[in-house]
Amino acid sequence: MSTATTAPVDRLLYTPDEAAEALAIGRSTLYELMAAGTLKYIKLGRCRRIRRTDLERYVASLAPLPN
Template sequence: MTTATRSIEPLLYTPEEAAEALRLGRSTVYELMADGALEYVKQGRSRRIKVATLKAYVAGMPTETTAH
């Protein structure tokens, strides 16, 4: 008998999880939140970042081109 494990995709990330997903430092994510570059929701003392916010942030990042 096999048991299927169902993984649930998170809708909200902790700043630490967001840092890992973005491949940035935790302090950088907190700075982005403080500067308003990354919007977050606050529930009690906890701050969470929406997945859609992370995707929008990455989509809006400027790309660097190298000139030859």
């Protein structure tokens, strides 16, 4: 019996926990970034979601370390 593997779903929206994991930062740090307006998010009812494009924009805005 063979099992077919499927590719992971390319998400458009992430929960704060998922976004923190994707960025390899702590959950509280992510909430601090959201509260400061550094990382944009949307509210769906009482839930917060972060767009994939906003995660990418945040990472692109990070300055590289000097050599």
